[in-house]
Amino acid sequence: MISKTSTLSIFFFIGIIPFLPLVHAEPSISIIMEQTTYSYCEKLFYTIEVSEVTGDPAIIHISDESGKGSSAIPIAITGLQNPIPSLIPFEAEIFPLGKYLIDVEYSGAATSAEFELIESDSICIPELIKPIMANWLSGNISDGFLLDAFQKYVDIKLVNIPFEINEDNVYDVEVPEWVKNIGYWWLEGAISDDSFSNAMNNLLERNIIGFPEKIENEI
Structure with a gap:
């Protein structure tokens, strides 16, 4: 015969089961x-x-x-x-x-x-150029400051700027307005670093990007 005390103990144990916290297995x-x-x-x-x-x-x-x-x-x-x-x-x-x-x-x-x-021979345009490019596209920095950043931070094997940019001529550099389209495409990932670099080098070699007086003299 089960004693009254044992019955109460079993009842109490069963009664608290619903209130015990659930233990979940650690996820994998x-x-x-x-x-x-x-x-x-x-x-x-x-x-x-x-x-x-x-x-x-x-x-x-x-x-x-x-x-x-x-x-x-x-x-x-x-x-x-x-x-x-x-x-x-x-x-x-x-x-x-x-x-x-x-x-x-x-x-x-x-x-x-x-x-x-x-190790590899891969060369890419540093990520820090992107905010500089964005500022140039927004008109916050001049053409010369954009090219100065390229000259300082981008490997010459990617973009070769054939003239030195300094504090005396930085505001004389001109980049045609339509070139911004290429900048937008690169910034949005529509063209690769190589495609962007090839376009820039082509424009630099043809003096489309450079100093206006130099272009006029050659024409």
């Missing part, structure tokens, strides 16, 4: 790399795959072989597969050659993936 997470080897001018691309959407963001850290890494990068997880494309290509001035580690934490789970940045 993985990184799917588009490729594991990159070279300069290419953009990193990978996908974060999770077993469930918890509402938490994924926290990403990217570090090089020396341990030097980025600050925490929060990424919203909105589905089971979440593509992560980099908006900025690898540049020699920023990213040294070697192996890199991607660490991702998400709702208590963690995973890592590795890729390597290798």
Whole structure:
């Protein structure tokens, strides 16, 4: 015979079961790399795959072989597969050659993936030129300041400006208004760095971009 005390204990235990917190299993997470080897001018691309959407963001850290890494990068997880494309290509001035580690934490789970940045002959226009180009297209800086930026920051193998720009002539440089179309196309990604550079070099060689008095004398 079950005692009254035992019956009350069982009743109490059953009664509190609905109020116990639910314990969820830790979600699984993985990184799917588009490729594991990159070279300069290419953009990193990978996908974060999770077993469930918890509402938490994924926290990403990217570090090089020396341990030097980025600050925490929060990424919203909105589905089971979440593509992560980099908006900025690898540049020699920023990213040294070697192996890199991607660490991702998400709702208590963690995973890592590795890729390597290798030497290549690829040359691209530095990302810092884009805001300068945008300012030029908006009329905030002169033609000369735009070309001065190209002369300082863009590899001569891409864009070769055949004259020196200095404080005495920076305001004398002229770029035809219609050339802005090429700038817009490049800024919006409609044409590549190579196509943009070829167009600029052609205009520079023909003195369409340059000093007005020089063009008039040659005509």
